[in-house]
Amino acid sequence: MPGDPEGMLIDWQRRVEQQTALTTELSQRMEQNRATVESRGGEAVVTVDSSGGMAELRLDERAMRLSADELAAIILDTSRRAQAKMAQQMVDVVSSLYGASSETASFIGNAYTKQFPEPPEDEERDHR
Secondary structure, eight states: OOOOHHHHHHHHHHHHHHHHHHHHHHHHHHHHOOEEEEOTTSSEEEEEOTTSOEEEEEEOGGGGGSOHHHHHHHHHHHHHHHHHHHHHHHHHHHHHHHOTTSHHHHHHHHHHHHHSOOOOTTOSOOOO
16 A cells, blocks of 8 residues: 555655755856966966856956967966866866766766866966
8 A cells, every 4th residue: 555645745845845945056056156267377367157158357467468369378278277167166066965976966067077178288378
């Protein structure tokens, strides 16, 4: 004979409420996630938001001594490193809420790290 239907319904409702709260928390934390990285030579500081888009760019006076191409390369590399950092932070957020071995953490983590991989170390040219 099946268990108490009312008890099963109450248990189901409790699990739905927990999952809703967890999903809301995840959404808020993901939306607030930002990552900031300084270029290797200190010429630029780039902040990206949770979508990987540039949210802030600060240039040091050293940046003004570079050619446009050199500065562009530094900004692009720094932005890519900030995106990779943000992706790792996303993995950490999801893992902290759902557990590192959960399917949710694996799915979201893989999506972010695939979209924003760690750039090669030698991508930023040393122009100093």
